[in-house]
Amino acid sequence: MTRALFIIDVQNDFTEGGALGVDGGAAVAAGITRLLQQHRGEYALVAASRDWHSGENDNGGHFAVDAEPDFIETWPAHCVEGTEGAEYHPDLDTSAVDVHIRKGQGVPAYSIFEGTDDAGDSVTEVLAARGITDIDVVGLATDYCVRASALDAVEHGQRVRVFTDLVAGVAADSSTAALAELGHAGVVIAESTVLDEAAS
Numbered sequence: 332m333t334r335a336l337f338i339i340d341v342q343n344d345f346t347e348g349g350a351l352g353v354d355g356g357a358a359v360a361a362g363i364t365r366l367l368q369q370h371r372g373e374y375a376l377v378a379a380s381r382d383w384h385s386g387e388n389d390n391g392g393h394f395a396v397d398a399e400p401d402f403i404e405t406w407p408a409h410c411v412e413g414t415e416g417a418e419y420h421p422d423l424d425t426s427a428v429d430v431h432i433r434k435g436q437g438v439p440a441y442s443i444f445e446g447t448d449d450a451g452d453s454v455t456e457v458l459a460a461r462g463i464t465d466i467d468v469v470g471l472a473t474d475y476c477v478r479a480s481a482l483d484a485v486e487h488g489q490r491v492r493v494f495t496d497l498v499a500g501v502a503a504d505s506s507t508a509a510l511a512e513l514g515h516a517g518v519v520i521a522e523s524t525v526l527d528e529a530a531s
């Protein structure tokens with residue numbers, strides 16, 4: 332077993348006070364930092380994604396223009412490249428991150444698999460290069476980018492866990508539904524304390 336950690340979109344715009352902030356986002360950032368302090372050695376790869384949109388256009392209809400966002404397919408402008416909102420939340424310690432993935436340049440992109448690293452390599456290529464077989468997924472938001480990333484990971488043949496204490500969602504109903512859907516798809520829904528149990 333060779334395990335990776337995916338840290339999905341822990342960015343200022345997705346945390347409290349951001350353009351599309353979710354409740355509990357900052358706590359998720361701090362919680363992931365604690366996980367890394369205690370369990371970094373158990374991961375062969377730590378990959379963090381950022382939504383990274385163009386400020387020049389509506390990113391393929393992803394940003395609501397001349398209409399109210401529906402918060403399903405259209406959203407307030409968020410995570411525009413080079414802005415403070417697109418940066419990682421300050422409570423997330425990024426020093427342990429091996430690979431930074433950016434996605435959504437000019438298009439809607441929910442899954443980390445839609446992004447590339449700084450060298451332009453796809454996530455699939457990065458996972459193959461490290462021989463990854465198992466992935467733990469944490470971050471924001473449960474009902475959108477965490478959901479899409481975990482489903483894609485299963486699709487790519489990975490054994491996947493999502494830690495419910497280290498995710499936060501846009502809405503309660505859709506977050507509950509997303510976790511149920513992930514469970515049906517074969518994702519293990521757990522709390523990050525399973526790492527402590529495994530270590531003892």
Ligand SMILES: [Zn+2]
Pocket residue numbers: 382384393409410435439440
């Ligand atoms: Zn976006």
